[in-house]
Amino acid sequence: MPQYVIIGSGAAGVSAIEAIRTQDEHGEILLIGDEREGFYSRPGLAYFLTNEIPEKQLFPFKRDDFDRLKVKLLFARVMQIHTADQLVELHDGSKISYDRLLIATGASAAQPALSGAELEGVVKLDNLNDVRKIIKLARRGSTAVVIGGGITALELVEGLLSRSVKTHYFLRKDRYWNNVLDETESRIIEHRLKEEGVRIHYNTEAAEIIGKKGKVVGIRTTDGKEIKCNIVAIAIGIRPRMQLAANAGIATDRGILVNEYLQTEAPNVYAAGDVAQVFDPLSGKSVLDSLWTPARLQGYAAGLNMAGKPTMYLKEVPFNVTRLAGLTTTIIGTVGRGVDEDLIGIARGDSETWRELPDVIACQNNFDVNRVRLLVGEKTLVGAVIMGDQTLSHPLQELIVQHADITPVRSQLLKPQVAISNIIADFWISWRQQNAAQQP
């Protein structure tokens, strides 16, 4: 009976277990996680922070779900992987052998190189404990400074606001998330934040967090400004937790390198989820995503491969729906470029693909706060950002993910001042009908 060992109890790890059980009813599965809480919805932490759900709601699986999957759960930290002997070594020195190993350790928040970062009151939004900590600190009358970019920084801003905390937001340059959003989109978000009472500080960099008796009392910027606060919340990006693999001599780059079967260089060792840098045979590139669905799909494919059913993971067009300053926003495909100075690498809910330079023309529509931006390629749509009204979110997702040939409407879309929404909606309906007609 094969022994499967999974390190990491997130979406990738749990999906791998479900996949293994479709192939192998009896093999032993051990899930090792270093968070006592086990499997919970990490993206859901933002909604726990805004008080939309209670903590207990974050757990999609109950004990009997794991029992049904016949998994042994172990709360422990893996210190070392011995690939030659096929063993993992735990923090207490004990060793566990594996026939197949999955590294699904995810990613963790990047640490800022900032004096005072160790003070009580410096927080991040990475795991359940972080949110518990923020909730304790976020009392009426508190003041917070948020540093960083991407989705997580705004989740912190909104969570703090919803808890009546006076909130400042530092941006290193002159706008929010400049390598994924275009200027209008950034301004829409910033405007909404300001309306909610957030003080945005542009071109501002923290120099030092000021402490007193081990607690945060303020922050000093590089241009000498001081703001009194008791919370400094930092979201400057994430780093794949790939140290275990690197220490074991497994090839890593920005994440653990895996082929399209999610295999690492070491025999019988696989990686999936935020920690994996996955080779995509279609583009010929290895990329990182920090998204729930790719993690789930990678975990599932890895599980099938581990259980002996060869299954390729083909990267899909990255896609996320999120709330930015209360505005539902869908980001699909390739939409931006360059580097955002507020982030190191990528952030949660993010994909490296979004910021590749698309060889395309952008066209856009504005109505109040509803906005659609399309990135129009030679024959296909390569990306879209949909803010506010989400009517087009699903049609655009289908058209982009399935590389629909948009030749019939391309020239219409590129005319200035056209009603993109109508063109896309009409085109999508006829495209679907055609597709349906082609199905047997």
Next chain:
Amino acid sequence: MSIKGFIQQESSRRRAMTSGQVTPESSRCVQCGICSYNCPLEIDVRRHAWRGLPIKESQCLTCGECVARCPRGVLSFAQTNLSLGGL
């Protein structure tokens, strides 16, 4: 919105709610559980989204609470084979 537009939207919404079923689009779901939390009948909508299954429970009122609350547009009312009598 014009009154006519509103009535049309309202009528199509009601049609969807009476004849459709809550159907998830799993690739959008992050299992936050807001849907299940807001279901007045405590249907585990989130689990349906994990499995990619429509809510076929006869208890579902199609009240639309989960559809409206989902922050990621996972849920919608759709006509499925089930609501057409399994055809």
